[in-house]
Amino acid sequence: MASLRIKRYLFTGLLTVLPLWVTWLVFSFVLSLLAGIGAPLVGLFLQTAGPTAERSPSWLVFILALALTLGVLYFVGFLAHRVLGARLLSGFDAVLARIPLVQTIYGGTKKLMAVLQNKPSGVQRVVLVEFPRAGMKVVGFVTRTMLEDGTGREMAAVFIPTTPNPTGGYLEIVPLDELTPTDWTMDQAMAFIISGGAVAPDTLPASRIAH
Numbered sequence: 574m575a576s577l578r579i580k581r582y583l584f585t586g587l588l589t590v591l592p593l594w595v596t597w598l599v600f601s602f603v604l605s606l607l608a609g610i611g612a613p614l615v616g617l618f619l620q621t622a623g624p625t626a627e628r629s630p631s632w633l634v635f636i637l638a639l640a641l642t643l644g645v646l647y648f649v650g651f652l653a654h655r656v657l658g659a660r661l662l663s664g665f666d667a668v669l670a671r672i673p674l675v676q677t678i679y680g681g682t683k684k685l686m687a688v689l690q691n692k693p694s695g696v697q698r699v700v701l702v703e704f705p706r707a708g709m710k711v712v713g714f715v716t717r718t719m720l721e722d723g724t725g726r727e728m729a730a731v732f733i734p735t736t737p738n739p740t741g742g743y744l745e746i747v748p749l750d751e752l753t754p755t756d757w758t759m760d761q762a763m764a765f766i767i768s769g770g771a772v773a774p775d776t777l778p779a780s781r782i783a784h
Contacts, residue, residue: 598737602738604639607638607639607642607643607646608635608638608639608642609638610638610642611637611638611639611640611641611642611645612634612635612638614638614641615634615637615638615641616634619634649662698714698715698759699712699713699714699715699755699757699758699759699761699762700712700713700714700715700729700731700752700753700754700755701713701752701753701755701777701778702731702733702745702747702751702752702753703751704733704743704745710753710777711733712733712734712757712762712765712766713731713732713733713745713747713752714731714732714733714734714759714762715729715730715731715752716730716731716732717729717730718730718749719746726748726749727748727749727750728746728747728748728749729746729747729748729749729752730744730745730746731744731745731746731747731752732744733745734766735766736766736767736769736770737766737767737768737769739763739766739767753778753779754778755777755778756778757774761774
């Protein structure tokens with residue numbers, strides 16, 4: 574009985590701590606990514622400030638780098654909502670457009686972010702896709718639709734994010750009539766993916782988009 578009680582308490586403790594752990598992993602990944610952007614500039618500043626500043630603890634460097642990155646992002650967002658800032662960003666885009674490899678990465682990423690922010694016409698954004706085999710379904714985001722040469726069949730480009738880190742994933746080109754539409758919002762779909770399916774509606778749609 575004692576061993577069963579110990580196992581039950583350990584399992585209950587694991588279930589209690591696991592959501593906090595997953596949340597920490599996601600936030601740690603995002604914060605480390607943001608701090609890593611500003612870290613070189615903060616390190617250069619500390620080097621020029623003198624030996625005492627250069628020996629600053631790592632946690633202080635992390636906080637300064639994170640604050641710098643967030644400040645820059647806020648400033649860029651502020652500029653993007655102003656006419657002058659929008660013109661400057663358009664000019665910056667035009668410069669990057671002249672660099673072939675950079676334009677491929679930057680332009681593609683920017684288009685993906687713009688697509689995910691706006692609902693496409695005629696098709697639901699969040700769908701279910703049979704992947705990696707028939708009978709198994711994953712959550713995907715429709716990024717655009719196309720017509721297949723010869724058959725005229727409607728095809729959809731679907732981004733399938735991974736769990737619990739949705740920044741990576743797969744790109745599938747799927748016939749439109751093989752997608753299962755949902756009424757989920759982007760926030761609901763992201764919560765479902767990051768939580769490993771723990772945050773989800775009670776039912777799943779079964780119908781497919783009519784051809």
